[in-house]
Amino acid sequence: MPVNQRLDALTSLRFFAAAIIVIFHSAGLFGLDKDRPIPIESIQAVSFFFVLSGFILAYIYPKLETWSEIRGFWRARFARIWPALVVSFILAFWLFSLRWDYKAGIANLLMVHAWIPFPRYFFSYNNPSWSISTEFFFYLTFPFLIYQWGKTWRVKLMISGIIVALMILASNVLHLPSYKSLDDVDITIEALLFIHPVSRIFEFILGIGIASYWRKQAGNTQWSKSRATLYEIGAVFLVGASMHFIFPLETWIHLNWGAAAASWLQSSGSMFTFGLLIYVIAMGRGRISAWLSHPVLVLLGEISFSLYMLHFILLQYYRVNFDVFPHLPNLLALAILWILVLIASYLMWALIEMPCRRLILGQAKRQIHGTTVMEKSWASHINLNRKTISAAVIFICLITAIYFSMGNIHRMRAADSDTMTPKELQSVVGTNFGNLFLLRGIKIVRKPEELIISLAWQNIIEQKLIYTNRLYLTDINGNTLLIANLKQPLTRTAEKQGTIWWDSIAIPTDKLRGRESKLAIAVYQNNDDFLNIDRGNRDWNDHRLLIDLGDAVNPVIPPNI
Numbered sequence: 001m002p003v004n005q006r007l008d009a010l011t012s013l014r015f016f017a018a019a020i021i022v023i024f025h026s027a028g029l030f031g032l033d034k035d036r037p038i039p040i041e042s043i044q045a046v047s048f049f050f051v052l053s054g055f056i057l058a059y060i061y062p063k064l065e066t067w068s069e070i071r072g073f074w075r076a077r078f079a080r081i082w083p084a085l086v087v088s089f090i091l092a093f094w095l096f097s098l099r100w101d102y103k104a105g106i107a108n109l110l111m112v113h114a115w116i117p118f119p120r121y122f123f124s125y126n127n128p129s130w131s132i133s134t135e136f137f138f139y140l141t142f143p144f145l146i147y148q149w150g151k152t153w154r155v156k157l158m159i160s161g162i163i164v165a166l167m168i169l170a171s172n173v174l175h176l177p178s179y180k181s182l183d184d185v186d187i188t189i190e191a192l193l194f195i196h197p198v199s200r201i202f203e204f205i206l207g208i209g210i211a212s213y214w215r216k217q218a219g220n221t222q223w224s225k226s227r228a229t230l231y232e233i234g235a236v237f238l239v240g241a242s243m244h245f246i247f248p249l250e251t252w253i254h255l256n257w258g259a260a261a262a263s264w265l266q267s268s269g270s271m272f273t274f275g276l277l278i279y280v281i282a283m284g285r286g287r288i289s290a291w292l293s294h295p296v297l298v299l300l301g302e303i304s305f306s307l308y309m310l311h312f313i314l315l316q317y318y319r320v321n322f323d324v325f326p327h328l329p330n331l332l333a334l335a336i337l338w339i340l341v342l343i344a345s346y347l348m349w350a351l352i353e354m355p356c357r358r359l360i361l362g363q364a365k366r367q368i369h370g371t372t373v374m375e376k377s378w379a380s381h382i383n384l385n386r387k388t389i390s391a392a393v394i395f396i397c398l399i400t401a402i403y404f405s406m407g408n409i410h411r412m413r414a415a416d417s418d419t420m421t422p423k424e425l426q427s428v429v430g431t432n433f434g435n436l437f438l439l440r441g442i443k444i445v446r447k448p449e450e451l452i453i454s455l456a457w458q459n460i461i462e463q464k465l466i467y468t469n470r471l472y473l474t475d476i477n478g479n480t481l482l483i484a485n486l487k488q489p490l491t492r493t494a495e496k497q498g499t500i501w502w503d504s505i506a507i508p509t510d511k512l513r514g515r516e517s518k519l520a521i522a523v524y525q526n527n528d529d530f531l532n533i534d535r536g537n538r539d540w541n542d543h544r545l546l547i548d549l550g551d552a553v554n555p556v557i558p559p560n561i
Contacts, residue, residue: 009292011301018304020045054207077139083356117191137197160202171260228285306345324490434531472520
């Protein structure tokens with residue numbers, strides 16, 4: 001079996017691992033886990049990438065003996081990951097109007113943000129890029145790991161396993177907390193055992209070891225097609241079983257070994273079954289590996305890196321702007337997202353990833369892979385032929401259709417806004433937010449199944465609606481019980497001075513705690529850039545308007561707006 005077909009099958013597996021991660025990140029947004037949770041520990045797909053990375057690099061570079069070879073390796077690896085990371089960084093920065101944090105920003109661009117165990121670094125800008133930073137650490141250490149591998153592999157594998165054990169022990173001894181949010185200021189269990197490259201290098205070294213063993217066995221193994229197919233099916237089954245039964249095992253480990261051991265198991269517990277799958281598929285003897293070598297699947301595998309880097313940004317944009325998108329059935333919206341992200345990933349691969357690699361590598365580009373697969377793939381897709389042009393046209397048409405379906409502003413007359421507010425809330429009408437908006441009306445309706453908060457706003461100046469209303473429900477002591485964001489409707493042109501519109505948000509009853517006493521309203525563009533308020537009961541240095549809920553929590557249903 002030719003070597004390039006074995007690589008093709010492994011390339012295709014990358015797409016399925018990336019798809020699992022996309023499903024994991026989109027499950028809650030599209031209701032995929034509404035009736036039952038996803039039956040596998042999906043985040044472990046990242047572990048598959050780490051094991052596969054070790055395997056592929058050890059296969060392509062079985063030894064690096066001179067500094068010239070090492071520099072060439074680092075150059076090739078830099079060319080492989082940095083262009084897509086930078087483009088996704090810029091895209092996230094632009095789409096979400098993020099502020100430049102020079103420490104976190106520079107750490108991202110240098111691909112070292114996962115090495116710093118604080119969320120403001122490793123989850124900054126484009127969340128999944130932490131794993132690229134971890135992978136970059138592996139690339140830097142690979143020449144030293146592969147050096148005299150045949151003589152030192154036992155020591156290197158053992159030391160990496162001991163490091164994981166020490167990380168778990170340190171987490172328990174120091175009583176490190178679990179990750180809660182991006183605002184965490186303490187080092188957490190997840191920062192050490194899920195994110196940090198030192199604790200994940202065990203998986204990478206395992207991949208190197210599997211590649212070395214496979215290299216010795218590939219020429220001597222005599223499997224028939226049926227026997228190899230049986231082995232491949234068995235390996236797939238074991239991976240699925242491992243990712244599924246991690247759930248109950250995590251609970252038992254947590255009770256008996258602590259949260260740190262459970263955290264490692266959650267993220268890396270299937271690494272050995274991943275290694276088995278990679279080994280069996282790399283043999284290339286069965287029907288599954290032959291099927292995985294289909295050109296369409298190989299292409300999906302090639303664009304999987306762009307898929308991984310882009311999907312979270314698009315999901316976040318949909319989540320943040322959910323109210324301005326047309327409300328479609330979950331499965332239809334998910335299908336549109338998949339089409340959009342796959343086309344975007346293909347274009348980024350064909351027009352950014354590969355040209356930048358060619359530019360960085362120059363004449364060394366032929367040594368990127370150990371086969372001619374990538375070279376042929378470049379020739380087939382990088383030119384502006386029918387494939388790339390067709391993809392670009394479809395992408396533009398899809399984006400245009402989505403864009404013009406967004407932003408249905410709910411305009412209302414001044415008379416209607418004046419009558420929507422009950423007497424007990426009239427005192428807040430006319431509140432000025434940053435000399436940009438007036439609160440023209442408010443209505444709070446409690447239904448058996450939900451609490452509906454409706455707000456009417458008026459433009460003080462001509463402007464685009466780019467702000468977000470943040471609503472807080474607090475108890476009598478001001479403790480926050482619930483936070484909800486209500487983004488202003490997207491407008492393609494500036495709305496005139498005096499324009500009045502209304503928006504509503506429905507909070508399910510099961511999210512209420514029964515102690516809600518006040519509603520607080522703030523308006524912001526960035527998370528720490530709140531508009532000043534000129535009147536009424538306020539806190540947070542005049543950045544938040546406080547409203548007593550009163551009878552609003554009772555099941556009274558006034559007329560609709």
